[in-house]
Amino acid sequence: MQDPFKGFNDDDQNNQNGNGPQGLPLPPNYATVVNADGNMRIAKVGFSWTMLFFPPFPTIFRGDWYNLLCILGIELSVSxxxxxxxxxxxxxxxxxxxxxVLGLVWGSLYNMMYFKHLFNRGFVPADDRSRDLLMQAHYWSQPKEK
Incomplete structure (x- = not known):
């Protein structure tokens, strides 16, 4: 299959950006997390343009009801x-x-909120590239040894 991201950011000569489901390549700013049951989530790391322009829809499309209720609660309280x-x-x-202003706040914070909630539910980075990307963005830190 042809790589749809080839030429866009062509610093990935050896497919270092990992493979997504069914072997599809992932964009460089997307991370993959999995839990113990094998459930996988793929999401963007960084600013959420969809939360800026279409505020509640990313939470609904991802089935992220916890963060949807948090965001609606904060917006309702401030209003x-x-x-x-x-x-x-x-x-x-x-x-x-x-x-x-609220759109900029949610655009800046939502992807981090989504990943942090997934980590609280037992998800961990699926591969080294995702782990490095999440650590670089300060979304995830290496768990401390007990």
Whole structure:
């Protein structure tokens, strides 16, 4: 099968970016994690553009209900705080500034939140490349020996 990422970032002459499911190549900024049951998750490491432009959909598509409820709870709490403290005439202006700022916050944090939740559920990096990528992004640290 032809590598769809060849030429885009052609520093991978020996397929160092690992193989995904069915032998498909993974983009360089994607990591693979697995749990003891053999369940595999593949996700991007870094900024989430889909959370910036389409806020709740990445959590829904990934079945990440925990982080969806956390994000909705924080947004609801902040919105209630704004409604209680800000004058009604200024609320539309503040909301128009507030929503893009929240989009940047969720875009910056969501992929890290997703991986951290997976690690709490028993997932670990599937290969050395994923482990190195997750450690470089500070999403995962080597477990301490007991």
């Amino acid at each position: 209630m705080l704004l409604v209680m403290t800000v004058n009604v005439n200024q609320l539309a202006q503040i909301t128009s500034v507030f929503q893009p």
